Amino acid sequence: MPAGQYRVKGTADERAQAREQLRAELLAAARAAAAEGGGFENVTMRAVADRVGYTAPIVYQSFANKRALLLGVVDVGFAELADRLDAARGAVDAEAGMLPAVAAAYWEFAAADPHLYRLMHNLPDVPFGTPDAPPSAIRCFEVLKDTVRTAAPGHPATAYDDDAAADLLWAHLHGLVSLTLEGRIKGGPARGRDLLTELTAAFASARATP
């Protein structure tokens, strides 16, 4: 292909819009490359560009560097997770069923795209406590907070501070999911999934010692 075959023609507005679409395609391409190549460590700028029919330098028009690309994927991932958690919370009739439902949605998200889940939790230096944390991640945490508030209001950690129980729930979920994903749980994903049920039951019934 001789340099300079335009993909997109039209007014300046149309092209700005096309650049946004290219950005989204690059994010999807990175995800697909990770799924096929066994993790985001093996994702290559050239491979990502190839997947959308371009050469490597194209990526640098939408992202400053590889880390920025991966940060974009992380953001997409948290948005997707927040949507699923929210949907699971909404599709529940009895309050008691809310905690297992949200936990199940969390589990299924990780199982559906383990590489994405790993990236979301292992990429270094993603801002989280700070104000410039990804809004999608904050949304995830809000769902967890609400879940704890309605489905496990008596958890002993609420005595520490308002968010403590939600933090612990997140830690419990992430710990079990993460260990299972890395093959650290004897019995594999099947038993890991059963342990998740035990986990939610124990969390919901935890009370301060009399």
Next chain:
Amino acid sequence: MPAGQYRVKGTADERAQAREQLRAELLAAARAAAAEGGGFENVTMRAVADRVGYTAPIVYQSFANKRALLLGVVDVGFAELADRLDAARGAVDAEAGMLPAVAAAYWEFAAADPHLYRLMHNLPDVPFGTPDAPPSAIRCFEVLKDTVRTAAPGHPATAYDDDAAADLLWAHLHGLVSLTLEGRIKGGPARGRDLLTELTAAFASARATP
């Protein structure tokens, strides 16, 4: 340095022993390089070799490739963790204090060398459920099992199978430690440490719902 200045002279036995020591020095060098360079992803074969006064190809005499070197570091890490957990379990008088003590040792291990902790839990495809799991990692889990058996015998998950409660404890510890290490817990390590206390209290007092 003109090629071929021997470091070690002496009989064949002396040199075999020296090769083992070089192996250990390389493992330590990798750890040091990770500590200074911000993670094992930035550890370079050349840097590791440099640190022990050699050039890169030397590493391949002790390790088949970079992954083998990192696996060696993981093994050393689990051995160290097992020692610390074991020591914490032993240095406790009342049975009730055992769970917090072991959890504290776990926490301090991760805090002392976060990069090592991350490597131990994030390096892909480390065998764990299988018979060729690192014995050091199995030792870690044995201590956790014993801790649960004596300090939280009534945990509801024990109804599922004998190891379930220990698996959950491991997941709880790892989840909180991991989220804190990655800056995912609002309030940072200080609050994370407090949440660990809440976690152990909740775990110890968990009982099946009547």
Next chain:
DNA sequence: CTCATTTTCTAACGATGTTAGACAACTCTG
């Protein structure tokens, strides 16, 4: 003292992230 072995290095390969610079294709202005 000679020789075979062992240790260590230099040099190189392909792949990677990233940048600079060239050039062609397009839009816009007159």
Next chain:
DNA sequence: CAGAGTTGTCTAACATCGTTAGAAAATGAG
């Protein structure tokens, strides 16, 4: 509708990385 200017895209290159081959030097053994 013609030229100018902008913008999209590529090729080529750089430094660095993991890794390997092969040469050269130093040593222990006979």
